[in-house]
Amino acid sequence: MTLRLHDTATRETRDFVPLQPGRAGIYVCGLTVQSEPHVGHVRSAVNFDVLRRWLSATGYEVDFIRNVTDIDDKILAKAAEQGIHWYALAAAMKRALDKALAAINVLPPTYEPGATGHVPEILELIEELVARGHAYAAEDGSGDVYFDVRSWPAYGELTRQKVEDMEPAGDADPRGKRDPRDFALWKGWKKDSEPQTAAWPSPYGPGRPGWHIECSAMAGKYLGPAFDIHGGGVDLRFPHHENEQAQSRAAGRPFSSYWLHNAWITTAGEKMSKSLGNSLLIPSVLERVRGIELRYYMVSAHYRSHVEFSFEALDEAAKGFRRIEDFLDRAGGTAVASAVPDEFAAAMDDDLGTPAAVAVIHDHVRQGNSALAVGTSVTAQIAAQVRAMLDVLGLNPADEAWATGTGDDKLTSVVDALVQGLLAERAAAREAKDWARADAIRDQIKAAGVEVEDTPTGPKWSV
RNA sequence: GGUGGGUUGGCCGAGAGGCGAGGCAACGGACUGCAAAUCCGUGUACACGGGUUCAAAUCCCGUACCCACCUCCA
Numbered sequence: 001m002t003l004r005l006h007d008t009a010t011r012e013t014r015d016f017v018p019l020q021p022g023r024a025g026i027y028v029c030g031l032t033v034q035s036e037p038h039v040g041h042v043r044s045a046v047n048f049d050v051l052r053r054w055l056s057a058t059g060y061e062v063d064f065i066r067n068v069t070d071i072d073d074k075i076l077a078k079a080a081e082q083g084i085h086w087y088a089l090a091a092a093m094k095r096a097l098d099k100a101l102a103a104i105n106v107l108p109p110t111y112e113p114g115a116t117g118h119v120p121e122i123l124e125l126i127e128e129l130v131a132r133g134h135a136y137a138a139e140d141g142s143g144d145v146y147f148d149v150r151s152w153p154a155y156g157e158l159t160r161q162k163v164e165d166m167e168p169a170g171d172a173d174p175r176g177k178r179d180p181r182d183f184a185l186w187k188g189w190k191k192d193s194e195p196q197t198a199a200w201p202s203p204y205g206p207g208r209p210g211w212h213i214e215c216s217a218m219a220g221k222y223l224g225p226a227f228d229i230h231g232g233g234v235d236l237r238f239p240h241h242e243n244e245q246a247q248s249r250a251a252g253r254p255f256s257s258y259w260l261h262n263a264w265i266t267t268a269g270e271k272m273s274k275s276l277g278n279s280l281l282i283p284s285v286l287e288r289v290r291g292i293e294l295r296y297y298m299v300s301a302h303y304r305s306h307v308e309f310s311f312e313a314l315d316e317a318a319k320g321f322r323r324i325e326d327f328l329d330r331a332g333g334t335a336v337a338s339a340v341p342d343e344f345a346a347a348m349d350d351d352l353g354t355p356a357a358v359a360v361i362h363d364h365v366r367q368g369n370s371a372l373a374v375g376t377s378v379t380a381q382i383a384a385q386v387r388a389m390l391d392v393l394g395l396n397p398a399d400e401a402w403a404t405g406t407g408d409d410k411l412t413s414v415v416d417a418l419v420q421g422l423l424a425e426r427a428a429a430r431e432a433k434d435w436a437r438a439d440a441i442r443d444q445i446k447a448a449g450v451e452v453e454d455t456p457t458g459p460k461w462s463v
Numbered sequence: 464g465g466u467g468g469g470u471u472g473g474c475c476g477a478g479a480g481g482c483g484a485g486g487c488a489a490c491g492g493a494c495u496g497c498a499a500a501u502c503c504g505u506g507u508a509c510a511c512g513g514g515u516u517c518a519a520a521u522c523c524c525g526u527a528c529c530c531a532c533c534u535c536c537a
Contacts, residue, residue, distance in 0.1 A: 001472060011467085029536070044537035156466095159532080165465040166533055211535085233537030238466080243534080262537070265466080266530085300486075301476065306469070306530070310519060313475050316487040320475095323486080325527080326500075355477045359485035369501055373494090435496055453499045460500090 006351045009259045024060045026225035027219040032069040033093035037100040039280045040265050047262040047303040048231045049106045054348050057392045065222045066109040100282035103291040105394045105401040108407035115214035119200045122209045124216040126185045134250040138176030143188020148269035149181045152250045159238045175408040185209035212243040293318035299354045299393050327365045331383035340388045361389050419461050
């Protein structure tokens with residue numbers, strides 16, 4: 001079986017053929033750390049985390065590079081507004097991002113390069129482009145360096161657009177540009193409005209990297225001139241990815257073989273944009289559902305499908321996931337099967353068909369529950385398969401990534417001791433067929449927020 | 464104007480010519496002292512109008528509405 005991926009550059013779902021057998025180099029555009037992460041950011045991270053896990057599960061050695069843009073116009077502007085250093089804002093938002101991603105079990109990338117740490121690589125690439133006649137220093141003394149769109153006939157190939165049809169950038173500063181569509185590789189330091197810490201020396205004068213160039217430079221450094229997969233959100237297709245590809249190819253680097261783009265998650269039909277201010281921040285979402293439930297919600301939709309976020313749908317997903325967890329609880333054990341079922345693998349191989357993959361998990365859960373009812377030995381085997389499938393999706397409840405603090409364990413044992421006392425009383429009442437008394441005890445426990453279920457092996461409680 | 468995507472049952476959400484993915488909710492049954500959980504069963508779904516075909520949610524033509532990108536964006 002071969003993994004097939006939908007390449008947005010060719011608009012085809014085609015076999016994944018790595019440049020080197022058994023290895024996969026992936027570059028994903030991470031975030032500009034300018035504000036708290038919301039569910040949209042997290043969706044992208046989860047989608048590509050699933051890709052990475054599936055490649056690993058099928059035997060690939062994966063180099064997963066996800067950048068963090070730690071300097072740009074917005075970071076500078078927001079920091080200035082808040083009266084703090086731009087790097088203080090970037091660092092604080094980076095910590096918030098790390099926390100959010102850890103809460104939904106997104107594996108840390110192999111390496112997470114930042115723009116500010118790669119100025120030499122960026123300048124090297126710019127110089128290469130200037131030398132080849134694809135970039136020029138602005139003649140207005142601004143210190144900017146632009147990519148010359150007209151010098152690269154393939155410009156627009158990624159998004160199938162003709163340069164003539166593109167709207168000229170209305171808000172762009174046209175100073176010194178040969179064409180309004182030319183974009184900045186290097187931004188000259190504006191000494192009147194920007195702190196000195198936001199400028200690095202360069203042959204063009206002090207300045208900082210433009211937005212797109214960092215990804216080309218860092219992908220080149222860590223994955224080489226040619227690599228397998230480049231990912232990001234759909235909005236990045238243009239201009240960001242188009243520009244990345246143009247820059248890289250104009251510098252003689254073949255760049256990415258496949259382009260993957262995840263769709264949006266919206267609220268009230270609107271894009272969850274930083275500028276709209278309707279962001280659903282992760283900490284507040286996690287007050288409602290657990291991280292594993294949020295992740296399940298995201299994985300149950302296909303990465304290329306637009307999702308309309310709603311708390312109702314999130315709650316439903318959480319219930320659906322608990323059904324899986326309940327089965328694993330009842331089945332006991334922690335064994336993980338060495339291989340996932342064929343239907344699951346087929347679903348994943350088909351452009352990461354996580355909805356179908358989740359359906360396979362539910363099918364197994366149903367079979368497992370049936371097996372459990374008659375007490376057959378296949379139960380453990382089914383549970384092990386379910387865990388293997390959940391592992392691929394980053395949803396195995398036994399994964400230590402989901403482990404809660406030690407305080408919880410202590411609390412659990414205290415509650416257990418209290419509940420057990422009441423359950424013993426209830427058992428005595430049931431023994432005496434005093435149903436009214438037994439139910440009263442159950443209601444009393446329930447009123448405290450603890451559900452009691454009678455199982456063949458005795459009563460079980462859960463919060 | 465250019466480019467790309469969408470509209471599926473009460474809800475979420477797959478599929479991409481022929482057996483009704485899966486989940487949530489609902490209803491009926493089994494189990495249970497009663498519940499819960501679980502299992503079994505129950506659904507005239509594919510925006511609209513034409514067309515192709517033995518067969519269309521799926522392909523073609525047209526229409527409507529929605530969304531994204533076109534140099535801030537996951």
